[in-house]
Amino acid sequence: MDPEVAAELVRKGATLLLLDVPQRTLLGVDTQVFSVGPKFKGIKMVPPGPHSSTTAPPTGTGMSLHLL
Template identity: 90%
Template sequence: MDPEVAAELVRKGATLLLLDVPQRTLLGVDTQVFSVGPKFKGIKMVPPGPHSSTTAPPTGFALSTSRLA
């Protein structure tokens, strides 16, 4: 990722605070999947707009993020 794009996402992107997710849970957002480790607290730099997410065991939810004014 280009450093300028990353800096823009840090400023304008969403942060999903996901506390107490059990270790080794698979967590997917759009096309990326993460294996939760002991230091996992959430996901940052999520672009504004609708997203899909999944967890394993298979459970899912939809979310939409927006920029703060």
């Protein structure tokens, strides 16, 4: 990512603080999917605008959430 774009996202982007998410949970925001590890605390530098989010806990059940 370009340093100027990163600096702009730090100023204007959102931060999703997601504490105590179980390890190995799959967390998706738009087209990116993350596997939660032991140090996971959330996602930063999310661009302004509507987003789609999904989760899939390690147990195999899941849910969808649309963020506006």
